[in-house]
Amino acid sequence: RKEVEQDPGPFNVPEGATVAFNCTYSNSASQSFFWYRQDCRKEPKLLMSVYSSGNEDGRFTAQLNRASQYISLLIRDSKLSDSATYLCVVTLNTGNQFYFGTGTSLTVIP
Amino acid sequence: DADVTQTPRNRITKTGKRIMLECSQTKGHDRMYWYRQDPGLGLQLIYYSFDVKDINKGEISDGYSVSRQAQAKFSLSLESAIPNQTALYFCATSDGAKNIQYFGAGTRLSVL
Numbered sequence: 001r002k003e004v005e006q007d008p009g010p011f012n013v014p015e016g017a018t019v020a021f022n023c024t025y026s027n028s029a030s031q032s033f034f035w036y037r038q039d040c041r042k043e044p045k046l047l048m049s050v051y052s053s054g055n056e057d058g059r060f061t062a063q064l065n066r067a068s069q070y071i072s073l074l075i076r077d078s079k080l081s082d083s084a085t086y087l088c089v090v091t092l093n094t095g096n097q098f099y100f101g102t103g104t105s106l107t108v109i110p
Numbered sequence: 111d112a113d114v115t116q117t118p119r120n121r122i123t124k125t126g127k128r129i130m131l132e133c134s135q136t137k138g139h140d141r142m143y144w145y146r147q148d149p150g151l152g153l154q155l156i157y158y159s160f161d162v163k164d165i166n167k168g169e170i171s172d173g174y175s176v177s178r179q180a181q182a183k184f185s186l187s188l189e190s191a192i193p194n195q196t197a198l199y200f201c202a203t204s205d206g207a208k209n210i211q212y213f214g215a216g217t218r219l220s221v222l
Contacts, residue, residue, distance in 0.1 A: 008150070032209045034209075034210070041198075041216075041218075042215070042216070043200060043213035043214060043215050043216055044153070044200075044211075044213050045213070046210050046211070046212075049208075049210070087152070087153075089211075091209050096158070096160075096166070097155055097158070097168065098143075098155070098204075098209075098211060100145075100152045100153040101152055102150060102151060102152035103152060
């Protein structure tokens with residue numbers, strides 16, 4: 001069983017739409033949670049960390065549900081520049097290794 | 111200048127050749143990682159190092175070796191390259207506190 005699982009999509013949404021991605025993780029000892037963004041043929045870059053209380057950064061909102069072992073990312077008012085692959089990342093309490101989901105592809109259409 | 115620099119950016123090699131991918135960082139982080147990325151498989155950890163004298167195997171270390179020559183340098187070697195090692199390779203660093211990873215721009219490797 002994979003440590004982290006994501007729906008690969010693709011998600012094709014019009015500009016201005018709201019879109020949500022979910023990610024599930026298998027190890028209840030997981031400690032830290034992140035969303036990274038990866039543009040085509042580029043390196044992953046941190047989008048936001050995910051905290052237990054949930055957190056928001058502009059149009060982006062991340063939530064953590066420890067009981068159900070999933071994290072989510074909500075993007076409001078989608079922009080063309082949001083088109084990318086979004087990677088869910090989890091670390092165990094040791095912080096030694098990072099487990100990446102395969103990514104969810106988003107295309108925002110004019 | 112990039113904080114995490116990988117060289118070369120692209121490499122084409124033949125089966126059986128030995129090649130080395132280099133990574134250097136100016137972030138002052140102790141932790142460094144090598145990943146490979148294949149379409150549909152996400153990033154897979156090859157090796158990681160928390161210190162100059164610390165080397166740890168990741169999920170897919172077979173066929174690879176690493177060297178941590180200094181805090182700022184972490185190189186990945188393919189002793190005898192094979193075609194299924196064709197992939198995009200990323201080096202990353204982390205400070206171990208916030209657990210945020212910073213990636214290099216990647217090395218696209220093709221083994222013919």
